[in-house]
Amino acid sequence: xxxxxxxxxxxxxxxxxYDLDFVVSFFKVVQLKPKQNFLLxxxxxxxxxxVQSGTLRAYSLNDRGEESACYFAHQNEFITSxxxxxxxxxxxxxxxxxxxxxxxVISKQDLEQIYFILPKMQEFTIKEIKRMMLKAEEHAAxxxxxxxxxxxxxxxxxxxxxxxxxxxxxxxxxxGVSPQYLCLLRKKIKKFFY
Numbered sequence: 322x323x324x325x326x327x328x329x330x331x332x333x334x335x336x337x338x339y340d341l342d343f344v345v346s347f348f349k350v351v352q353l354k355p356k357q358n359f360l361l362x363x364x365x366x367x368x369x370x371x372v373q374s375g376t377l378r379a380y381s382l383n384d385r386g387e388e389s390a391c392y393f394a395h396q397n398e399f400i401t402s403x404x405x406x407x408x409x410x411x412x413x414x415x416x417x418x419x420x421x422x423x424x425x426v427i428s429k430q431d432l433e434q435i436y437f438i439l440p441k442m443q444e445f446t447i448k449e450i451k452r453m454m455l456k457a458e459e460h461a462a463x464x465x466x467x468x469x470x471x472x473x474x475x476x477x478x479x480x481x482x483x484x485x486x487x488x489x490x491x492x493x494x495x496x497g498v499s500p501q502y503l504c505l506l507r508k509k510i511k512k513f514f515y
Contacts (some may be wrong), residue, residue, distance in 0.1 A: 323348070325397050326371050326425050334445040344435055344442060348425040353377075353418035359400070360416040366405035367429045372398050375422025379414045392456050393419075399449050 323345045330341060348371065353359060360366050362382060370377070372394050379391045379400065391414060394400035405412035406429060435442045 323425065325373065329371065329397055329399070330445055333448040334441055336439070336441065340439055344439065347431040347435060348427050351424040351426045353422040353424065355418055355420050358415060358417050359424065360402055360405075360412055360414065362413060362415045363411045365409050366402040366412045367409075368426050369399055369401040369406065369429075369432065370394075370416075370424040370426045372396050372400065373423040373425050375424075376419050377416055377422060377424075378419050379416050381413050381415065392453075399453070401453075403450055403453055 326345055326348065327341055330336065330344065336344065350373075351359075351370070353375070359370055359377060374396055376396075377394045377400050379394070379402070380388050381391065382388055400416060402412040402414045402416065404410065405414075432442070432446070436446075
């Protein structure tokens with residue numbers, strides 16, 4: 322059950338089997354149904370999740386209730402509201418399952434206990450934070466570097482498996498277009514390639 326989690330941790334930091342088993346023993350299984358939240362905007366984030374199966378999306382709502390997708394976490398990826406987790410300020414993100422999802426979750430308190438016993442775990446956390454920051458910056462760059470046509474094409478070419486696995490209503494929020502405009506983009510791309 323925890324082999325993928327162990328592999329993800331070992332990809333960043335070297336631990337003995339004993340230490341790795343110790344770390345993994347703090348993670349608890351959490352099942353989420355589609356549209357069920359791991360975190361609500363405005364609440365403090367006090368845990369980190371490893372996606373064992375399924376997909377989560379992180380998004381924020383503005384004052385008018387409009388969604389702005391930030392990123393997705395798929396199988397074998399970690400997700401949290403980094404700012405809220407580290408500052409204990411209310412989160413600016415909602416994190417929601419988009420399909421049946423199984424998470425392995427560790428609390429901030431347990432993680433800090435591990436840091437005390439195994440300081441090397443902080444190295445792992447720093448590497449994961451960097452990975453999440455790069456992902457967020459990648460998403461922001463899509464909006465700076467080009468229009469919606471370019472964002473759509475970029476996701477299709479660089480992350481085609483991702484583009485096909487995410488339901489249309491979430492995909493449109495990610496690239497910042499309406500569902501109707503996405504249909505036009507798809508037709509345009511089809512004409513270009515076929």
